[in-house]
Structure formats: C-alpha cells, structure tokens
Amino acid sequence: MKxxxxxxxxxxxxxxxxxxxGRFGDGRRVLVVSNxxxxxxxxxxxxxxxxxxxxxxxxxxxxxWNELIAPLHxxxxxxxxxxxxxxxxxxxSHWGLDGVEELVVESIAVPPARTIxxxxxxxxxxxxxxxxxxxxxTRDPLPAEIFRRVGRLLHLDLVPGLTPLLLSxxxxxxxxxxxxxxxxxxxxxxATAPGPPAGQxxxxxxxxxxxxxxxxxxxxxxxxxxxxxxxxxxxxxVVFKPHPAAGRRHARLLRAAAGPLGVDLSVAAESVPAEVxxxxxxxxxxxxxxxxxxxxxxxYFGLQVASYGTGMVLERLAPYENSNRIPVTIVDALLPRLxxxxxxxxxxxxxLPGLVRTVGYCMQAxxxxxxxxxxxxxxxxxxxxxxxxxxxxxxxxARSGALTRLRRKIRSAI
Numbered sequence: 001m002k003x004x005x006x007x008x009x010x011x012x013x014x015x016x017x018x019x020x021x022g023r024f025g026d027g028r029r030v031l032v033v034s035n036x037x038x039x040x041x042x043x044x045x046x047x048x049x050x051x052x053x054x055x056x057x058x059x060x061x062x063x064x065w066n067e068l069i070a071p072l073h074x075x076x077x078x079x080x081x082x083x084x085x086x087x088x089x090x091x092x093s094h095w096g097l098d099g100v101e102e103l104v105v106e107s108i109a110v111p112p113a114r115t116i117x118x119x120x121x122x123x124x125x126x127x128x129x130x131x132x133x134x135x136x137x138t139r140d141p142l143p144a145e146i147f148r149r150v151g152r153l154l155h156l157d158l159v160p161g162l163t164p165l166l167l168s169x170x171x172x173x174x175x176x177x178x179x180x181x182x183x184x185x186x187x188x189x190x191a192t193a194p195g196p197p198a199g200q201x202x203x204x205x206x207x208x209x210x211x212x213x214x215x216x217x218x219x220x221x222x223x224x225x226x227x228x229x230x231x232x233x234x235x236x237x238v239v240f241k242p243h244p245a246a247g248r249r250h251a252r253l254l255r256a257a258a259g260p261l262g263v264d265l266s267v268a269a270e271s272v273p274a275e276v277x278x279x280x281x282x283x284x285x286x287x288x289x290x291x292x293x294x295x296x297x298x299x300y301f302g303l304q305v306a307s308y309g310t311g312m313v314l315e316r317l318a319p320y321e322n323s324n325r326i327p328v329t330i331v332d333a334l335l336p337r338l339x340x341x342x343x344x345x346x347x348x349x350x351x352l353p354g355l356v357r358t359v360g361y362c363m364q365a366x367x368x369x370x371x372x373x374x375x376x377x378x379x380x381x382x383x384x385x386x387x388x389x390x391x392x393x394x395x396x397x398a399r400s401g402a403l404t405r406l407r408r409k410i411r412s413a414i
Contacts, residue, residue: 001027001028001029001030001097001098001099001100001367002024002028002029002030002031002100002102002103002104003023003030003032003097003102003103003104004029004030004031004032004059004102004104004105004118005032005033005034005065005103005104005105005106005116005229006030006031006032006034006046006106006110007033007034007036007046007074007107007112008046008130008156008244009025009046009049009051009052009115009189009244009271009273010130010131010273010275011106011128011130011398012031012046012052012055013031013055013182013185013186013189013273013275013393014128014129014130014154014156014177014182015031015055015058015104015128016055016058016185017177017178017181018060018128018154018177018181019058019154020103020181020184020185021177021178021181022128023154023175023177024081024096024102024104024126025063027243028060028061028103029058029059029060030059030060030061030062030063030095030097031047031059031062032063032064032065032095032116033045033046033047033062033063033064033065033113034046034064034065034066034074034127034214034245034247035066035074036075036112037244037245038073038210038245040066043245044270045064045066046269047062047064048125049193049271049272050192050193050194050271050272051189051190051271051272051273051276053070053192054188054189054191054192055185055188055189056315059086059141061095061096063095065112065116067230068094070357070362071310072162074111074112075110075111075112076111077111077112078115078118078120078229079110079115079118081131081159082117084119085413086245087119088119088120088121090186091119091315092120092121097414098122099122099237100120100122100123100194101124101154102124102126103117103123103124103126103130103149104116104122104126104127104128105125105126105128106126106127106128106130106243107133108125108127108140108142108146108150108167108253109138109139109140109369110140114142114146115266117146117149118143118145118146119255121145123149124149124150124162125146125149125151126149126150126151126153126154127152127153127154127166127167127172128154128155128177129154129155129156129164129166129380130161131158131292131327132158132290132326132327132330132331133166133323133324133326134155134157134164134165134166134174134230135162135163135164135165135166135167135326135327135356136165136323136325136326136329136356136360136365137165137166137323137326137360137362137363137364137367137368138165138167138170138357138364139323140164140209141155141367142170144367144376147167149168150170150172151168151172151173151351152167152172152173152174152175153167153173153174153175154170154174154175154177155174155175155176155177156176156177156179156182156290157176157177157179158295158296158299159295159299159330159334159352159368161352162270162300162330162352162353162356163353165326165356165360165368168368169367169368177254177298179300182300183300183356185277186273186275186276187279189273189276190276190279191281193269193272193273193276193388194269194272194282195266196239196241196266196272196276196277196280197239197267197268197291197300198237198239198281199235199266199281199283200236200237200238200272200283200284201228201230201233201235201237201238201239201283201284201285201286201287202239202240202241202277202278202281202283202285202286203227203230203238203239203240203241203254203287203317204225204241204243204274204286204287204288204289204291204293204294205223205240205241205242205243205250205251205288206219206243206288206289206290206291207243207245208222208289208313209380210245210381211324213313213315213317213324214312214313216249218312219250220249220250220253221252221382222289222308222309222312223240223250223253223254223257224253224254224257225308225309225340225357226287226288226308226309226338227254227257227258227261227263227265227331227378228257228261228265228340228342229283229287229308229338229341229342230342230343231262231263231342232285232342233262233285233326233342235244235284235285235380235413236262236263236264237257237263237264237369238263238264238265238266239265239266239267239268239277239281239283239399240254240265240266240267240268241267241272241274241277241293242267242270242290243270244271244274245271248316251267253265260276263384266308270320272317273392274291274293274296275293275296275297275298275300275301278296278297278300278301278303279301282303283303284303285303285304285305285306286303286304286305286306287306287307287308287338288307288330289304289307289308289310289313289328289396290307290310290313290324290327290328290330290331291331292327294307294331294335294337295330295331295334297413304336304344305327305335306337306338307331307332307337307338307343308333308335308337308338309382310328310331310332310337311328311329311332312333314328314329314382316380318383320362320363320384320387321364325359325363326356326359326360326363327414329356329359329382330356331357332346332347332381332382333352333355333382334347335347348381354373357371358373358376358383359382361373361384361391362388362391362393364397365391372391373393376388376393376394382411
C-alpha cells in the first residue's frame with residue numbers, strides 16, 4: 001500500500017504523472033487530500049473540483065485530512081509528542097492503513113505534510129516538488145525520525161540547468177519527472193475542467209498579503225498596475241487567474257479597476273489550474289509576480305511571460321531565510337520584466353545556478369557550508385549587506401577617523 005498526500009490540483013497532477021511513469025509500482029493507493037486555504041470551510045476541496053475527476057481513478061481511495069482533524073486548521077495543527085502513538089493508531093484504523101510501504105508528500109518541512117509524516121511512521125518517504133521552491137534550501141530542519149526515511153525528491157524540470165537544493169543536506173537524490181507525462185495528465189484534466197474565459201493576456205494572482213510580504217492594499221495595487229500595463233500594450237480582454245488559497249477579494253477589486261481602463265476583465269475559476277488555462281487559451285502574454293505558473297507557461301507552452309513587482313518583494317522579504325526568496329530570485333533573474341508603462345525588458349545576464357547557490361547559502365549558511373562562494377559581487381537586489389557582513393562575505397564599511405577617536409576616548413573614560 002502507498003499513501004499519497006496532496007493539497008492542490010497541480011500537486012495531484014504531479015502525482016498522477018509520477019504514477020503513470022511507473023515511479024510507485026503496483027498495489028493499493030490511498031490519497032489524502034487537504035484544503036489549506038485561510039478559511040477551508042468555504043473553499044472547494046481538492047477532490048470536489050471538476051478537474052480532479054480524471055485523476056481519481058489512479059487511487060483506490062480518497063480521504064480528507066480536513067474532515068479528520070476538524071475544526072482544527074491543517075496548516076496549524078500538530079500532534080503533541082505524547083499524542084503521536086494514539087493518533088497513529090487512530091489514522092491507521094480509521095483509514096485502514098495496514099502495511100504502508102511508502103508515504104508520498106509535498107512540502108515536507110511544514111504542516112500538514114510534516115504532521116502526516118510524523119504520524120504515518122515506519123515506512124520510506126518520497127517528497128515531490130510543489131514548484132520553484134524546491135530549488136531553495138529546506139525551510140526548517142527535519143527531525144531524524146523523518147529525514148532518515150526520505151529517499152528521493154521528484155520534481156518537474158522547470159528550470160533546466162538548476163538542481164533542487166531542497167533536502168540535499170540529507171543526501172536525498174532528486175529525480176526528474178518527464179514533462180510529457182505531466183502534459184498528458186494535463187490534457188486529461190483540461191478535457192473535463194470548466195472552459196476558462198477568453199482573453200488576450202492573463203494575470204496570475206498569488207496571496208502575497210496572506211503571507212505578510214505586502215499589505216492587502218499593496219497587493220491590490222500590484223494587480224491594478226499589471227492590468228494598466230496590459231491596457232497600455234493594447235490588451236482589451238484580460239483573464240485574471242486567482243490563486244486557489246487567496247479568496248475572492250482580489251478579483252472583486254480588479255474588476256472595479258478594469259472599467260476605467262477600458263479592459264474587459266474575466267475571472268477564471270479558482271479551482272482550475274493555471275496550466276489548464278494556458279493550454280485552452282494560449283494567451284499572448286502571461287503576467288505575474290513570481291508564480292511558478294510563469295515558468296510552466298514559458299517552459300511547457302512556449303508562451304510569452306513577464307514578471308512585475310519582484311523588486312519590491314525581494315526588498316520586503318523577511319527574514320532573509322524566507323522560503324519564497326529562491327522562487328522570486330529565479331523569476332526576477334530569469335524572466336522578462338514588465339514596466340508600469342507596458343514595456344517588456346530582459347533582465348541583465350546572470351549566472352543563474354551560481355546566483356541560486358549563493359542566495360541559498362546566505363539563507364541557510366550553517367546547513368549548506370559547501371555552497372559558500374570564494375567571493376561575491378554584491379548586488380543589492382538579491383543580497384542584504386548586513387547579511388553578507390554577518391557571514392563575512394564582505395567587509396563592514398570603514399569607520400571615519402573622527403568616529404574612531406571618539407570611540408577610543410569613550411572607552412578610555414569608562
């Protein structure tokens with residue numbers, strides 16, 4: 001028996017692609033789904049979305065993590081140490097998990113994946129990537145009971161030439177999922193999912209304010225500026241694709257801004273993956289901040305893409321270890337950038353693998369000492385000077401002679 005966990009349709013499609021590629025062999029398969037939206041009670045569960053129907057046949061049973069732990073939130077609840085044996089027995093008996101041979105999860109460093117891994121014990125673990133974040137360092141240290149069981153990391157080759165840093169400190173080997181397998185699964189989902197509205201261009205929404213990277217007002221302004229830039233380029237029909245976990249507020253605000261710009265704005269269903277929209281619409285331009293969807297649009301569909309707002313996000317991310325730093329760094333350094341006036345410019349040429357390694361080191365220097373660079377060209381866009389000084393990668397600014405003499409006088413007077 002294999003137990004799988006997924007919280008998004010993109011994740012479920014990745015699992016289906018891996019199953020079709022023979023990565024998990026035969027035997028009974030149980031899929032655990034969870035809805036991690038801020039208010040999951042009013043959001044459509046993964047297994048209730050139309051696009052999930054063609055994926056269901058790959059699993060013998062689908063069970064809900066939300067229903068099991070209700071009314072607790074999946075992103076918050078963890079079993080206390082004293083409760084683990086009891087909860088493990090409860091889960092195994094409630095879901096009939098006898099003889100689990102393998103557990104397959106996403107986002108292993110945080111709940112609910114980490115919680116499930118701590119309760120479904122005594123079996124190997126496979127982690128599969130949920131996007132660009134796999135190219136960055138592991139968010140939080142894993143307990144030995146978990147990391148000793150992780151044997152592989154499955155990921156789409158979103159950025160050729162980049163190797164995932166995730167879990168590498170534990171010696172976990174990354175394995176690439178063939179893009180053609182993923183696209184084949186996507187075709188199945190697209191055939192049953194609701195048809196997205198037509199549009200010349202598409203804006204990919206995220207949930208930056210929910211992550212406290214920007215304020216809700218700033219995120220709304222970010223979307224409105226993207227829309228105005230598209231209008232300046234002559235786009236009169238635009239599709240907004242909200243993030244599944246972001247709620248409906250962004251769409252309402254953007255609709256209000258569309259009229260004065262002379263833009264006919266349509267909103268795609270939250271439960272429909274962006275990749276389904278790409279396949280059905282083939283938009284002329286896809287715009288977003290640092291969504292993984294920007295990379296899949298370019299990589300798998302050959303669409304023109306542009307990022308907007310990455311500079312502000314890079315400046316705002318705190319602490320420096322924030323796990324979103326690698327995805328926004330990759331998008332900012334790799335993809336064209338959209339200006340507020342509607343112009344698209346290529347970013348300066350950069351050694352992307354070297355940049356990602358160095359940023360990863362600065363994020364988690366103690367975990368990845370082997371990534372320490374011999375020297376660094378200080379680029380304030382990607383590196384904070386204080387961080388580099390703390391890691392002894394650059395020298396602190398020299399003090400003026402007058403300030404040094406004053407400090408000496410103070411010390412001698414004490």
